Amino acid sequence: MNSNEKMQPTIFVIFGGTGDLNARKLAPALYNLYLEGWLPKQFSIIGTGRTKLKDDEFRANLLKDINQFSRSGKVKSEQWDIFSKSLFYQASDLNDAETYKEFGVRIQQHETEWHTRANVIYYLAVAPNFFPIIAENLAKSKLTKDAERTRIVIEKPFGHDLESAKSLNQLLTRIFNERQIYRIDHYLGKETVQNIMAFRFANSILEPTWNRNYIDHVQISVTEQLGAGERAGYYDGSGALRDMIQNHLLQLLCIVAMEPPVSFSAEEVRNRKVDVMRAMRRFSPEDVRLSTVRGQYGGGWIEGKEVPGYRDELGSESNTETFAAVKFFVDNWRWQGVPFYLRTGKRMHQSASVITIQFKDVPHFMFPAAAADNISHNRLIISIQPEMSIRLQVQAKRPGLDMVLNTVDMVFDYKGTYTNQAPEAYETLLLDTMLGDQTLFMRGDQVEEAWDLIMPILNTWQNRKSLNFPNYSADSWGPESAEALIARDGFHWFTLPLNNKKKTA
Structure with missing residues (x-):
């Protein structure tokens, strides 16, 4: 387990909490961070969407998702019991600024319970047309005024062209400082x-x-x-x-x-x-x-x-x-x-x-022409997926009495080098x-x-x-x-x- 003693109390507000990105990526990732001790001791994950759900229904849905998509496999009941106590759901209309005030109430409740201020991360796992709407409504509800503790995460696509990207940047930097804006590219x-x-x-x-x-x-x-x-x-x-x-x-x-x-x-x-x-x-x-x-x-x-x-x-x-x-x-x-x-x-x-x-x-190639029948260029090959490896292709002499060169690979392979899962x-x-x-x-x-x-x-x-x-x-x-x-x-x-x-x- 990693030490989370110095981690600041954190509240995640996930817009699109009932969506595919949260189900397949965000919830499993947060659960794995919890398992490996990377989440702070005091944390809360608040999912939001138009669907009306109770907290227990939201937790049950995420349990199915994590069991299906987490790299750590199916959850253990005792670990889930602890983790799920920090999962909450709040139905909201993203276009209605009034509903955002409820997030402020929920954040205040957590901070009162924890007796400390928390970092608040607004994760926009929604369609791009909602990015400016959410940012402006967060500002109207005075949920962005603490620049040191408030962050916003924007999924791609960030704009549809140059003009729309500039427009979105101008809007976000009017509400947030650049150091608060996290434009995410999962690659x-x-x-x-x-x-x-x-x-x-x-x-x-x-x-x-x-x-x-x-x-x-x-x-x-x-x-x-x-x-x-x-x-x-x-x-x-x-x-x-x-x-x-x-x-x-x-x-x-x-x-x-x-x-x-x-x-x-x-x-x-x-x-x-x-x-x-x-x-x-x-x-x-x-x-x-x-x-x-x-x-x-x-x-x-x-x-x-x-x-x-x-x-x-x-x-x-x-x-x-x-x-x-x-x-x-x-x-x-x-x-x-x-x-x-x-x-x-x-x-x-x-x-x-x-x-x-x-x-x-x-x-200058000094070897006889016959020696080069099976060689190719020197290459450095970085494989990102599905296998994770870095290989350098170089030339070497093939075993035998004659001088024949072959291309050979010098390979760093994650699976072969490390036993822990990436x-x-x-x-x-x-x-x-x-x-x-x-x-x-x-x-x-x-x-x-x-x-x-x-x-x-x-x-x-x-x-x-x-x-x-x-x-x-x-x-x-x-x-x-x-x-x-x-x-x-x-x-x-x-x-x-x-x-x-x-x-x-």
């Missing part, structure tokens, strides 16, 4: 993603080669076997570029490309990420034509099961992309001329999130929110820079309807034009053979 809470910085900045052997002199190109691929399915209606207003590249993949790119921070403080790390975003080359209409690819999946078969195309799931002739590939450049001294290829898509052959850093060839991303991020650590959360200027970067692509795609959708079948690696995009530069998309083809979220 940054994943264990392997956090380890990229440790791997880069805690090992002196890497930094001399982490630049344009030694790195040929970088690939970041996040692919899913799942389709839009029942979410097709929501997804159609977003698409792959907004849903994945604008936030998740660009965040990964920033971690790979950032300069070494002076310290591990939140502002230092986030400053370096913003530096990357500002250095990224913006797109002209011609750049969009040459450096981007979009696609939409048709029907097909995945693991022996027939699956419908996107338009069949949606029930209309949509032009929304379910696949996007983009070639980016970071125009600074470290990365000038090094292409960063980002790719994401649904109904792909494999569910995987992989970062591949390919190094340049040796300047925490879920939301556990890390919720704990950081309680601790007031914003290192893994996006700052307002970084969000706006990301939107500014992709807006020319979005605008061009919206103004030019694709006439060949659907242009890739289920269980493929996307449209052929995506292969052409990277092949024009002499490369190919790298895929890591995985033993476990899990569907990932």
Whole structure:
């Protein structure tokens, strides 16, 4: 058990308490934090929604959810009995400012009972159109006046475009200080993603080669076997570029490309990420034509099961992309001329999130040509999911009397190295929110820079309807034009053979 002696009393108010995010992610994450001793001794979780429920009904619903989705398995009755005493429910109308005053009453009751002030975290696990409504009603009800103890957590998507992101930022910073705002991207809470910085900045052997002199190109691929399915209606207003590249993949790119921070403080790390975003080359209409690819999946078969195309799931002739590939450049001294290829898509052959850093060839190959039949480039491969590993591919002599080189893997595998189970991303991020650590959360200027970067692509795609959708079948690696995009530069998309083809979220 971890010591929670120094943890401040904390009250979570979860807007969307009866929703899918709370059921699948938040409640299981908070329960696991409780099991491992990371929650303060005095804590309260207040779920809220339009559905009228009693506290016991809310607790019973969460018990089912935690039993189904928690990494720690089914709960033990004695542990649940203690944890559930801190679970409460309050029905509310998010549009009615008067109902928010009831949260103030509940918070005051807890603080009176605990004989101390509490940190209050408002978690917005609701549709984006409610973000400004909730923030303004919290302010009207005087629930945001304590800047030292009040925090707000905003789920993605943060805006629909640059203007809406700016508008939301302006509203939030009128009510809250920037240090109170936690724009959450669950990808940054994943264990392997956090380890990229440790791997880069805690090992002196890497930094001399982490630049344009030694790195040929970088690939970041996040692919899913799942389709839009029942979410097709929501997804159609977003698409792959907004849903994945604008936030998740660009965040990964920033971690790979950032300069070494002076310290591990939140502002230092986030400053370096913003530096990357500002250095990224913006797109002209011609750049969009040459450096981007979009696609939409048709029907097909995945693991022996027939699956419908996107338009069949949606029930209309949509032009929304379910696949996007983009070639980016970071125009600074470290990365000038090094292409960063980002790719994401649904109904792909494999569910995987992989970062591949390919190094340049040796300047002079001294071995006989026959020795090189089975070698490939040196690569650093960071697998985020479904397996968690970091592997360095190098060349070595194959055992025998002749000189034959083979590519071999030097692997750091989480499962093989550690026996304890890695925490879920939301556990890390919720704990950081309680601790007031914003290192893994996006700052307002970084969000706006990301939107500014992709807006020319979005605008061009919206103004030019694709006439060949659907242009890739289920269980493929996307449209052929995506292969052409990277092949024009002499490369190919790298895929890591995985033993476990899990569907990932």
